[in-house]
Amino acid sequence: MIRPVLRHAATALWLFAPVIAIAADTPVPAVGAEQAALVSRARALGATDVVARPAPGGGVLLDGKLEGDQFALGIPAKWNHEGLLYAHGYSTPGTPVAVSDDPVTKGPGNGLLGEAYGQGYAVGHSAYDKAGLGVETGVKNTVRLRDFLSKLGARRTYVMGDSMGGGIVVALLDRYPGSFAGGFARCGVVDSWQTLFGQIIDMRLAYNFLTKDTPYALPGEQDARRNALPTDPPSPALAQAYLFGQIGKVATPVLALWNAAQKNPNGREARIVSQVAAIGGFERDAASIAFPLVTASLGADDMTATAGGQVYGNIGKVYASPTMTPAEAAALNAGIQRFAAAPAAAAYLKQWHKATGRIGAPLVTIHNSIDSLVPFAQETALGKVVAAAGRSSKLVQFTVAPVRAPLPVGGVEGYTHCGFDKPRTLAAWNALRTWVETGKRPAADAVQ
Secondary structure (H helix, E strand, O other): OOOOOOOOOOHHOOOOOOOOOOOOOOOOOOOOHHHHHHHHHHOOOOOOOOOEEEHHHHHEEEEEEOOEEEEEEEEEOOOOOOOHHHOOOOOOOOOOOOOOOOOOOOOOOHHHHHHHHOOOOEEEOOOOOOOOOOOHHHHHHHHHHHHHHHHHOOOEEEEEEEEEHHHHHHHHHHHHOOOOOOOEEEEOOOHHHHHHHHHHHHHHHHHHHOOOOOOOOOOOOOOOOOOOOOOOOOOOHHHHHHHHHHHHHHHHHHHHHHHHHHHHOOOHHHHHHHHHHHHOOOOOOOHHHHHHHHHHHHHHHHHHHHHHOOOOOOOOOOOOOOOOHHHHHHHHHHOOOOOOOOOOHHHHHHHEEEEEOOOOOOOOEEEOOOOOOOOOOOHHHHHHHHHOOOOOOHEEEEEOOOOOEEEOOOOOEEEEOOOOHHHHHHHHHHHHHHHHOOOOOOOOOOOO
């Protein structure tokens, strides 16, 4: 918005390995002469806190910092001098920004980085400057790591990402047309952040109005321009437990509403569930209501701070839905909170990032037909904007069936966000690299 207490805390909270500061004169662990030379070259290229460790198959894990931000690379012994970099998803503000120092065996993306490493690719990822909305820093830090890898010897580099990271992939292909050989975006905000923010903020506004003075109201601050609850942990050591707790506090009344609706499908709770889902444009589903509301409730302050103002406005908007009677719609429109978007924030979200369609390299996307946090409509919109830019020959989109799983709280199950298995992920990656290597467009059934 991308792990957690809810499955979105996959997007809501990253479980990162801790960052360990390594002095510049720390001895390099036992690696071969070629790998030791790689460390020296990395330092000469400006990397700091560099350390190397053995990786599977005689390769090397190269960890360090670029301009103060942590990175991690895995370089195989028989490197093909190509690379695959990963752009991670949204993490709840307050989450530590470190990434795994072992992208080969502990890497994200259903283990795809480890698979690519086994195919001869150098793999890795970079931490961002901040948690929360991080498209700008994700783009810049991934480009910086790509340039660093190129100076180490990579002749061709791919980029993949999930959720917010999928949007970062599209932004990279839009803005740096010659830098990446191809992109792979899973469950991504591939078209417009302003659209997604509008949906989840509308959901919070409608939920606040419809649950006012009920046991299901969201906790804390009711002004949707502000966080419902704070996200700054009392100490870094307590960050994970603290943020899990805040996510749980927001999700608990939402899932209580869902459970009440299931017990009485014709009751008021069931109508509220249907109306909130319809206003936001999400599936009528426990996770598809809880995950956007968690994001809107715990990410509002960061959205405003990052974009330089209020990211969404609803002045003059008329809310309507087949789930509402005319009287209910009139009451909602009369009573819902109203505020204006800041022009500077709208401009920022357009820059970071509204897809232009002018992708400069082959792009493969994969998306569940129902996703509980990033609607499939993002894919539909991307296809249209790419076609309008005359670049449809560079885009292949795969749709896979939705996945349901139990939520860790509430005693219910719901649709997942980024519900992909390893075989489909690997099939999409192989389709992309084969496309780049041979020029042959992937078949429509390459990912099933």
